[in-house]
Amino acid sequence: MIRIEGLSVVFDRDGQKNTVLENMNLDIPAGQFLAIVGPSGVGKSTLLRVLAGLAKPGAGRAVVPGPAAGRQSVALVFQDARLLPWRRVLSNVAFGLERLALPRADRMSRAQAMLDLVGLGALAQRWPHQLSGGQRQRVALARALAVEPEILLMDEPFSALDAVSREGLQDELVRIWQATGKTILFVTHDIAEAAHVASRIVMLGGTPGRITSDRVVAEAHPRLRAGPGAADLVARLRADFGAEDFSI
């Protein structure tokens, strides 16, 4: 369970205060696949950064469960893979494990298992520059999963990929979510993507950003991309934006 209470985030840039999120309240039960959608600059990424400990709340708080031994409670997947180019693929996946008190053999076997999970087990000894964009993002996902987080934060993780890789990774992520039962916070600006993967969709809008709509998606997985259900949901989500200037 993640509890966000009265959260505000203010950036101070050259003495100018810029409120990105204001008085946000949101409870996310464990195991939920929550998509956060909204226009650029509304504070979606900032919310993830606060939860990941990369940004500080100006007011209010965001409470995440503490980590269990040998695990990290929250892991973040960035929009760009951000692999460390001087490490081989396997070593990149094992990166976060080096902070946890684990013997090297355990780290390596856990990293290999995660690489297998994302379908790249055979590429363990490659260098990042030898991978395609989609493969790099899979490695980044494996790196986040390797620390066995209860909460997986994903910041527009597939937005830089081509359509085929993107759809493949969306389905794979759903499969991993179903297999592991993790809580996933998935930031995207793509409504159709949110409708395809998430069990709940929260929409942010306005300046500073607030929650403008909160919908549960009941449809079971696997979902069809081009069925009447998908079209209907996307239409309703679009309607939620109302007059907001937000095109996809």
Next chain:
Amino acid sequence: MRLPLKLPRAVAAGLGLLVFFALWEALPRLDVVNPMLMPAPSSLPAAFMKELRSGIWLDSVVMSLSHYVVGLGVGVLLGVALGIVVGMSDAAEAGSAWVVRLLRPIPGLAWVPFAIIWFGVNAEGAVFIIAVGVFWIVFFATNGAVRAVDRDLVEVAQAFGFTRPWARLWKILFPAALPGILVGVRTSLGQAWMAVVASEIFGVPGVGQRMMQASSLLSTDLVVVYMLTMAALYGLFDSGFMAAQGWLLRWKP
């Protein structure tokens, strides 16, 4: 201009070298220049063998190399260490800014008087002169490389809980800055050779000193032998360094 004949690069380079030596040989032989002022290459092997047999060549080379390696090592270590500190800490950067500006323009050789006063005309003095020159090159290369590390990668370390400066350094900053640091080290390989010869010309035993002795005896062939010795040793170090660098940076596309 394009040559009418297409030659493979290696062949062209070899030909160029051949022409160079042929010209060099021809000039003293045809009495265009006095062989005393410009010894022909054909006279060099004999001079080299004589010097080698006497044991002086090896002694000189070993001494010069020991100055070179120790001076280079000290300069690189200090340059990398301080470059990292000043690169990681804004306070250190601000505090050192004017000291650096004051000391940096002083040429390494301007330290010779103090090298002699502090250490004497000996190996320590030579090492000091060499290390000063190397230090600045490596210091600036390291400082710049550390400051230029992609903040996004630093953030990855932070997101995985590596928040202490030490972890940030070893997990991200040092490996990411290594290519830039190595550029500085390679530049200093050549710079350090110059400092070796300079300090030995001031009297520290080694190839530089032996060269000065030879020149005062007008053994110009021996001077050339030592010039070529330096070229060969530098070439050896540079190729060794390039091989090591290629391995260290094998992750680069």
